[in-house]
Each structure stands twice: as C-alpha cells, then as structure tokens.
Amino acid sequence: MKKLALFAGLLLCLVLAGGVSAQETKKYKIGALTKSLANPYFLRMKEGYDYAQKKLGVELVFGSTPKEEADVEQLNILQSWLTEGSFEGFVVTPFRPTSLNTVLTMVSRKNLPIINIDELIPEDAATADGIKIVTRIASNNVEAGRLQAQLVLNSVPKGSEVAIIEGDPGTVSSRDRVTGFTNAAREGGLIIMASQPANWNRNKAYELATIIIGAAPGLRAICVANDDMALGVVRAVQEAGAAGKVIVVSVDGIPEAIEAVRQGSLAGTVAQYPDAMAYLAIETMVKTLKGEAVPEKIDSPIKLITKENLSDAAKYFKDE
DSSP, X not given: OHHHHHHHHHHHHHHHHHHHHHHHTOOOEEEEEOSOTTSHHHHHHHHHHHHHHHHHTOEEXXXXXXXXXXXXXXXXXXXXXXXXXXXXEEEEOOSSTTTTHHHHHHHHHTTOOEEEESSOOOHHHHHHTTOOEEEEEEEOHHHHHHHHHHHHHTTSOTTOEEEEEESOTTSHHHHHHHXXXXXXXXXXXXXXXXXXXXXXXXXXXXXXXXXXXXXXXXXXXXXXXXXXHHHHHHHHHHHTTOTTTSEEEEEEOOHHHHHHHHHTXXXXXXXXXXXXXXXXXXXXXXXXXXXXXXXSEEEEOOEEEOGGGGGGGSOSSOOO
16 A cells, blocks of 8 residues: 555656646747838848747747738738637737727737737827737837937038938837937937938838938938838939938848948948847747736847948847
C-alpha cells in the first residue's frame, strides 16, 4: 500500500507539473491589424510582428488592406476576427483615430484586451464609446516634428520661407508632427508660408509641392509628414530645378527614403522603427494575458537619420 500511495503521489506531482508547464507555454492567439502594406512603413511593421511571433511563441493572425484609406475594409477584418471567436486579444492601428471604434466597443464588451499602436485612438473618444485600451504605443510624433525642424534650422538661414505637406489632417500622427515642426520652426525664426494635406498620397504630395515651389521663389525647405509623400516632393523639387536650394525633411525611415538620404535628395528622415513598435505590442499583450501589470503608454524609439548616421536606420530587431 505504501508503494501504491507513493506511486499515486508521484503521479499527482507529474500531472500538476504538466499542468503548470502547459499553462506557461500557452500559445495565445492574437490579431494584429495594420493599415495598407502598399506603404513600406507597414511592411516593416509586419516584420516586427513576424519577429515577435517567432520569439514569443504566440499564434499571430495578421491583417491589412491592399490600399490606403480603406477604412471599411479594415473594419470588416476586425469584425470577422471577433465573430470567429477564438482570438484572445487584438493589436490595432486604425486608418483614422475612431474608424475602428464600432467593433472595438464590442471587443471591450467581451472583455478582450486591446492594444492600440501608431495611429492612436484619443482617450476621450475611447471612453465615450466604452472602449478599454490596455496600452497605447507610438512614436512621440511631436518630437519627430521638432527633430525635422531642428534639421531645417541647422540647414537654412533664419527668416527663410518653408512649407509643410501634411498627411491626413484627421489623424493624430499627422497633426502632432505638424504641430511639433510648426512650433519649433516659428521659435527658430522660420516663416511657414504654406501647410497643405496630401493624405499620405505620394502623387498628391508631388502635385502640391509643384504648386508651392512655383508660387514661392524664396522657398528653402519642405517638411513632409511621411516618407512616401516626401519621395513625391523630392521629385517635384528635382523637376523644378530646385535641388540644392530647397531641402526636404520627412518621417518614417523606409528603405527608399534612406537611399534618398544617401544620395542627398532627402536631407533627413526621422526613423520610427515600426518593427520595434509591433514587437513591443505583442510583448505587452502576452504580459497582459498572463495577468501582469503593464504601462498605459509606451513611447516607441525614434531617431533623426542624415548622411552622417545612415547605419542607425536599420531594422530595430534582427534575426539571429
């Protein structure tokens, strides 16, 4: 009987140990929803999600749209995930601050955790719609705009005329970058003679820049809210014969923009490291699902990239 009891006790210990191990290695199913992969910035973000899936052992379902400004299509992806019913948490980057709110309200009613990254949902809007956001993760876009302004101030004389090409004026990221640049530029003595939205569209940015350059012979710099638009602006500057006279500064750090910095057609870009943002989001989600405390806000790293520090623009995370 003693041997039987000892065996039974050992078996119970093994079962309990096995239960703990299974819990520790639980593979959480997480939905990660971004904007369009037509934008290289979100391709880099997807690389961060892929890296997180491999390193953290989660089951990650990735969703995006084939083109920009596809609010309804993005909303439908999130709705289908919620309806499917097996997801344990969601990481979302909405096209516009409140464009996913109708479904996120239902997510919160089911007590599923939400992490919001890059394009942030304002706290008042989330509260009004009953959305519980565990953590918001984004670059400090006001600081990104300030870094753009600092590069311009170091490159052109005080009193120079400058212009701004905005993203979508309804997005927090564009507004914050424009605010950061505008405040620092005016404090430094620059004259902002135009500020127009191009809605994250390269061709629209090209058209606006062409008009602005033609109307402002004294123009010395153009601040652009993201790299994709900036590449359109660079084209406009070159076609107007203003290369070397009008500098262009931007935000994101996508590979095509880094090459433009290398060649000298883009003066600089504030790299955002969207792969780091994605990794931080999944890491934070796993902690949340395990019941650990996490901060309500996390600043993702940014860095001004010029010809002098091009190597710093590489992906934040690299596979070993």
